[in-house]
Every structure is written in C-alpha cells, then in structure tokens.
Amino acid sequence: MPNYENRYISNLTKDTYALILAGGRGSRLHELTDWRAKPAVYFGGKFRIIDFPLSNCINSGIRRVGIATQYKSHSLIRHVNRAWGHFKRELGESVEILPASQRCGDGWYCGTADAVFQNIDIIRDELPKYVMILSGDHVYRMDYGALIAKHAETGADMTVCCIETSREEAANTFGVMTVDNDKRVIRFDEKPASPNAIPGKPDLCLASMGNYVFNTEFLFEQLRKDAEREGSGRDFGHDIIPAIIKQHNVFAFPFTNPTGTEQAYWRDVGSLDSFWQANMELVSPEPKLDLYDDTWPIWTYQEQLAPAKFIFNDEHRRGIAVDSTISGGCIISGSQVRNSLLFSSVHAHSHSVIEESVILPQVDIGQYSKIKRAIIDRGCKIPDNLSIGYDKQQDIANGFRISAKGIVLVTPSMLTALAEKQALQNKNKKDLELA
Numbered sequence: 103m104p105n106y107e108n109r110y111i112s113n114l115t116k117d118t119y120a121l122i123l124a125g126g127r128g129s130r131l132h133e134l135t136d137w138r139a140k141p142a143v144y145f146g147g148k149f150r151i152i153d154f155p156l157s158n159c160i161n162s163g164i165r166r167v168g169i170a171t172q173y174k175s176h177s178l179i180r181h182v183n184r185a186w187g188h189f190k191r192e193l194g195e196s197v198e199i200l201p202a203s204q205r206c207g208d209g210w211y212c213g214t215a216d217a218v219f220q221n222i223d224i225i226r227d228e229l230p231k232y233v234m235i236l237s238g239d240h241v242y243r244m245d246y247g248a249l250i251a252k253h254a255e256t257g258a259d260m261t262v263c264c265i266e267t268s269r270e271e272a273a274n275t276f277g278v279m280t281v282d283n284d285k286r287v288i289r290f291d292e293k294p295a296s297p298n299a300i301p302g303k304p305d306l307c308l309a310s311m312g313n314y315v316f317n318t319e320f321l322f323e324q325l326r327k328d329a330e331r332e333g334s335g336r337d338f339g340h341d342i343i344p345a346i347i348k349q350h351n352v353f354a355f356p357f358t359n360p361t362g363t364e365q366a367y368w369r370d371v372g373s374l375d376s377f378w379q380a381n382m383e384l385v386s387p388e389p390k391l392d393l394y395d396d397t398w399p400i401w402t403y404q405e406q407l408a409p410a411k412f413i414f415n416d417e418h419r420r421g422i423a424v425d426s427t428i429s430g431g432c433i434i435s436g437s438q439v440r441n442s443l444l445f446s447s448v449h450a451h452s453h454s455v456i457e458e459s460v461i462l463p464q465v466d467i468g469q470y471s472k473i474k475r476a477i478i479d480r481g482c483k484i485p486d487n488l489s490i491g492y493d494k495q496q497d498i499a500n501g502f503r504i505s506a507k508g509i510v511l512v513t514p515s516m517l518t519a520l521a522e523k524q525a526l527q528n529k530n531k532k533d534l535e536l537a
Contacts, residue, residue, distance in 0.1 A: 106528075109500065110509065111163075111247040111248070111250070111251050112163050112247070112495065113148050113339070114132065114231075114232070114247065114250045114251055114254055114271055115162055115163035115164045115246065115247050115250060116165075116194075117231035117232060118164050118166075118230055118232040118234055118246075118250055118362060118382070119164075119166045119168070119225055119228045119230035119232075119233050119234070119318075120164050120166065120167045120233075120234045120235075120236055120313075120445050121167075121168045121169075121170060121200075121217075121218060121225065121233065121234070121235055121236070121336075122141075122152070122154055122155050122156070122159075122161050122167065122168070122169045122170065122236045122237075122248075123170050123214055123217055123218075123223065123235065123236065123237055123312075124141040124169050124175075124178060124238030124239070124240055125139065125171050125173050125175070125202065125211055125217065126139060126140045126141065126173065126238070126239050127139070127140065127171030127173045128140025128143065128297050128372060130372050130373040130374070131143065131372065131373065131374060131377060132374065132503055132511065133479070133503060133511060133513045133515070133516070134295045134374070134377070134477070134479060134511065134513075135174075136513070136515075137174060137177070137185055137360045138174055138178065139171065139172075139174055139175050139176045139177075139178050139227075140173075140238075140239040140372065141178055141239050142177045142178035142181060142481070143371075143377070144445055144462050144463065145241060145371065145377075145381065145472040146241075146381065146384055146391075146393055146400075146443075146497070147393075147400045147427050147429045147444070147445055147446075148402060148404055148430075148445065148446065149249050149400055150178075150181050150402065150431055151239055151241060151371065152169070152178060152181070152182065152238050152239075153185070153239070153400055153401060153402045154216070154240070154241050154242060154243070154400060155236045155238055155240070156169075156182075156186060156244075156401070157243075157398075157399065157400045157401045158166065158243060158244050158246060159236075159246065160243070160401065161245070161399070162244075162245050162246040162247045162420045163247060164246060164318060165189065165193075165194060165195040165196070166194065166195070166196055166228055166230070167196065167197045167198070168183060168197075168198050168199075168200045168224065168225070169197065169198070169199050169200060169238065169277075170200045170201075170202075170211065170217045170218075170221065171199055171200065171201050171202070171303060172201065172202045172210060172211050172217075175199075175201065178395065179199050179201075180500070181292075181403060181432045182197065182220075183199075183200060183426050184403040185401065185402050185405075186405030187282070187325055188253070191317045198224075198535045200221050200224060202220070203220075203338060203424040204303050208260065212335075213335050213336030213337040213340075213341075214235070214312075214336075214337050214338045215325060215328055215336045215337055215341060216255070216336035216406055217330070218235060218321070218325060218339075219231075219259060219325040219326075219521065221334070222322055222325065229316055231317070231318060232250060232254075232315055232316065232317060233315070233316045233318050233321050234246060234249075234250070234310075234313070234314070234315050234316075234319060235313065235314040235315075235316070235338070236312070236313050236359055237312030237313060237523055238373075239309065239370075239372065240311065240312070240368060240369065240370055240371070241368070241369045241371055241380060241391070242311075242357075242366065242369065242391075243366075243367065243391070243398050243400075244263075244357060244366070245398075245443075249261065249263055249313075249315060251314055252353075252355050253315040253353070253355070255531045256351070258315075258317075258351045258352065258353040259316070259317055259320045259346070259350040259351045259352065260314060260315065260316050260317075260320070260321075260343075260346065260350070260351075260352045260353075261314065261315040261352070261353050261354070261355050261357065262277055262279060262287060262290075262313075262314055262343070262352065262353070262354050262520050263310070263311045263313035263315075263355050263357055264308045264309060264310050264311060264354050264355065264356055264367050265301070265309055265311055265357050265366075265505070266300065266306050266307070266308060266309075266356065266364060266365055266441035267296045267306065267307065267309045267310075267358070268305055268306060268307075269296075269299060269305060269306065269307045272290070272294075272296075272307050272309045273293075273294065273295055273296065273297055274293050274295055275370075276293065276297075276309035276310060276370075276380070277291065277292045277293065277310035277312075277339040277343070278290070278291050278294055278297040278298060278307050278309055278310070279289060279308045279309075279310060279354050280308070281308060281353075281354045283369065284353075285354045285355075285356070286351070286352065286354075287343070287347050287352040287354055288347065289345050289347070290310075290339070290343045290347055291341045292337075292341075292344075292509045294341040297309075304382065307330070308356070308479060310339065310353060311357060311368065312338075312339075314338060314440055315320075318348070324342055324345075324346060325342075327345075328341055328342055328345070331345075347384035358510045361397075367391050368392075371449070371497050373505070373506075374503070374505040374509050374511055375505050375506060377460075377477065377509045378460055378475075378477055378505075378509045381460045382441070382443070382458065382460070383441050384427060384443060385423075385425055385426055385427050385442065385443055385464070386425075389438075390471055392498055404430075405430075405431070405446065405524070407429075407430035407431035407446055407447065408430065408431055410428040410429065410431070410432040410434070411428060411432070411433045411434065411444050412434045413433070413434070413435050413436065414435065414436035414452070416436070418453075419436035419453060420436065420438070420453050421434040421436050421437060421443075422434070422438055422439070423437055423439035423440075423444075424438075424439070424440050424441070425436075425440060425441045426439045426440065426441060426442045426443065426444065427442075427443045427444065428444050428448075429444055429445050429446040429447075429463075430446050430447075431446045431447035431448075432444050432446065432447065432448045432450075433449045433450070434450050435449065435450060435451055435452055435455040436451070436453060437450035437451060437452060437453065437455065437456070437467070438454075438455050438456070439456045439457075440455075440456070440457045440458070441457060441458045442456050442457060442458060442459045442460070442461065443459075444456075444459070445461060445462050445463040445465075445480075446463045446464070447463055447464045448461050448463070448464070448466075448467070449465075449466050449467065450467045451466075451467060451468055451469045451471075451486075452469050452470075453469050453470045454468065454469060454470065454471045454472070454473075454484075455471075455472045455473070455474075456473045456474075457473070457474045457475070457491075458474055458475045459466060459473050459474065459475065459476045459477070459478065459491070460476075460477045460478070460483075461473075461478045462477075462478060462479050462480040463480045463481075464481050464486070465478050465479075465480070465481065465482045465483075466482070466483045466484065467484045468483075468484050468485050468486035468488065468489070469486045470486055470487045471484050471485070471487060471488045471490075472484060472488075472489045472490070472491075472492060473489075473491060474490070474491035474492055475491045475508060475509055475510065476490050476491045476509065476511070476512060477510070477512070478490075478508040478512050479511070479512065479513040480514075481514050482512055482513065482514050482516070482517055483517065484512075484517070485517075485521070486519060490502065490510055490511045490512060494508070497510050500516075500520050501516045501519050501520055501523070502516055503516075
C-alpha cells in the first residue's frame with residue numbers, strides 16, 4: 103500500500119532546488135585552508151566536508167543542486183567533478199558548479215545573499231517551487247524532506263534550520279533566534295555577544311545552522327530588495343532575516359534526531375580544535391556520527407587503492423593500530439598507531455609512534471618519529487627522529503602552529519622552512535668548525 107506521506111515529501115523534494123554556499127575561506131583553520139576552500143577540507147578518513155550536504159541532498163531526493171564557489175576553489179571543483187559529475191541532466195538531475203562570475207555587476211560574491219542573487223537566472227531556469235540554501239562547511243546527516251515538509255505545512259515564507267547549543271559556544275559565532283510558542287521567529291541576532299536563552303533552558307540558545315528554505319518567488323523578491331538597499335552587507339543573517347521577520351512568516355525548524363527527542367549530530371569544524379575533536383570522535387567505539395550506517399551513506403570520490411597493510415611482528419618493531427581508523431593505501435611498517443585517524447596512502451616507517459592525531463592523505467612519517475595530538479596536512483614528509491606534540495616550546499621553535507587547546511598543525515611548507523633553517527644552522531656550525 104503506498105505511503106502517501108512519503109509520496110508527499112518526495113514531491114516536495116522534486117520541486118526543490120538546493121544551492122550550497124561553498125566559497126568560504128575558513129580562516130580559523132589557518133594553514134589548512136591556505137590552498138583550499140573550507141568545504142574542500144578533508145574529514146573522516148576518506149571524505150571532504152562538502153560531501154555531507156551533497157549526500158544529504160541526494161539521500162533526501164533532491165537531485166538539482168548548485169554549488170557556489172569562490173575562494174581558492176580548484177581542489178573543491180576537482181573533487182566535485184570526480185565524485186558528483188555522473189548525474190544525468192536528461193533525468194532531471196544535476197550537480198553544477200556556480201563560480202563567482204560577475205553575473206550581476208562588476209563584483210564577486212560579497213555575502214551569502216549576494217551569492218544567491220548573482221545566480222537568480224540559473225535558479226529560475228530550474229523552475230523550482232522551493233529553494234533551499236545550505237552551508238557547505240558543516241558535518242551532519244539530515245533528511246531535508248522533513249524540513250521542506252514542515253515549511254510547506256506551516257505556510258512559511260522562509261524556514262530556518264536550527265540547533266540547540268550552549269550560549270557560550272554560540273556567542274560571537276552563530277546567528278541566534280528567539281521564537282514564540284509556534285516556533286515563529288520573532289527576533290534574529292547575528293553572532294551576538296550575549297545570545298538570548300531558550301525559555302526554561304537558561305544555558306542554551308537556538309542557533310542557526312545556515313540552512314534555509316524559501317518559497318522561490320519570495321526569495322527572489324527579497325534578494326532584489328536587498329540588492330537595492332543602501333548599506334546592506336548582502337548577507338542572510340545580517341540583512342535578509344532581520345528585515346523580513348516582522349512582516350512575513352519566518353519559522354524555525356529544530357534539527358533533532360529521528361525520534362525528535364534530542365539534539366542530532368552536527369559539527370561546525372571551523373577551527374583547528376573543533377576539526378581535530380570531530381575527527382577524534384570517529385575513532386571511538388560508538389561514535390555519534392556512524393559512517394558505517396548504510397541506510398544514509400555519505401558519498402564521495404575515492405581512489406582505487408590497495409588495502410591498508412600492517413607489517414613486521416618483531417618484539418621491538420611491530421606494525422599495530424589500536425582504537426584507530428586506517429584508510430586504504432596505508433602502510434603501517436613496524437610502527438604504532440593509537441587513537442588516531444589516518445587518511446589514504448599514509449606510510450608510517452619503523453619505530454614511529456602516532457597518538458591522538460589526524461593524518462591527512464599521502465603523509466610519510468620517518469623512522470623513530472613521534473606524533474601526538476596533531477593534525478598533519480596532506481603531503482607532509484616527516485623526517486626521521488622528529489617529535490611533534492611533546493614539547494610545546496620546541497614545536498613553536500620548529501615553526502608549527504599550536505591551537506588554543508594545544509593541537510599542533512604541521513604543513514609541508516612548515517617542514518620545508520624547518521629543513522632550510524636546520525641546513526643553515528648546520529652550515530654555520532661547519533663554518534665555525536673550519537674557522
């Protein structure tokens with residue numbers, strides 16, 4: 103017997119166009135985003151952050167997706183083309199890159215609302231009934247069908263997806279909503295220093311996830327008004343939402359787990375500490391984000407690699423990994439890995455030790471090296487006998503970045519600078535000896 107409720111939702115998702123805003127710089131990730139946009143940052147052993155909102159769209163039945171790119175987007179575009187370029191336009195499916203291209207004037211994208219405004223003609227050609235605006239730099243699983251269904255049922259002009267979070271965490275970081283008993287938004291503050299608390303929950307507030315659903319014509323009308331408004335920052339949080347909540351129906355949609363009883367998994371991995379912590383959560387026995395759940399798969403592009411390999415079983419040289427996630431192409435050669443997450447094609451050489459660390463792809467770790475509570479960027483070649491994460495002052499002297507919570511970030515350019523510094527020191531020492 104047909105499930106008419108699910109059919110109703112499937113019709114709504116077919117009438118929806120999703121636009122993912124993926125042009126963010128991600129400055130709080132420092133050198134991790136020197137050469138890649140934040141949505142292109144690696145996550146979870148084999149994925150990129152952009153894979154999560156894209157997978158949510160496809161799993162929810164939304165097959166028309168645009169990705170607005172701007173900041174250093176080459177690796178992001180390359181990944182999307184490889185992983186998501188197989189959709190058939192003739193079947194009403196598409197995942198398209200929408201780079202900033204001065205479609206509406208001489209400027210590049212200058213705000214989240216402006217990124218949508220500059221693509222109005224592309225969205226209009228799709229003839230959607232609803233437009234969903236998504237942030238491209240958060241990690242979570244969500245059925246957008248329920249969000250769109252609630253938007254339609256309430257008769258909303260706009261629906262804002264939100265989470266309950268601590269007031270301390272939200273301060274100066276998230277847009278915060280105040281709602282009435284029907285969850286209609288009556289106030290919106292963008293990154294307030296002192297967020298309004300949820301009634302009855304003095305330590306919590308209702309934070310925007312940066313995900314919105316609009317009726318299409320209403321969205322176009324508000325974007326045109328905002329583009330003509332002198333002094334506007336062309337941003338949904340700063341400008342669009344505060345301007346419409348008094349005269350239009352703007353509702354909040356709390357993001358909860360499927361039972362609706364508690365906060366669902368959602369992580370803003372926008373800082374080195376939050377990025378490290380979210381990856382470390384995945385190696386626990388029962389992580390809150392279960393990447394092994396095949397009922398809601400996270401899709402990505404993955405190279406064809408050999409299985410992970412562990413070699414040597416001598417008493418003082420044994421290749422082992424405990425409470426860790428090891429990706430394809432890795433070789434653990436007489437080394438020890440504990441409570442760590444290794445991306446693809448990492449080679450850990452004999453007598454090296456890796457603890458509580460996130461190792462991005464194609465890292466080579468030299469003999470007798472020790473790494474603890476660190477993030478090692480893609481392509482690093484860790485020299486023999488180097489210790490990382492054991493002596494803060496030495497890490498600083500080596501040119502590595504130390505986060506607020508003591509996580510060490512190492513990139514290829516830092517290692518190059520360190521090697522040049524050591525070579526110069528050795529030369530000077532040799533010159534002194536010869537003198």
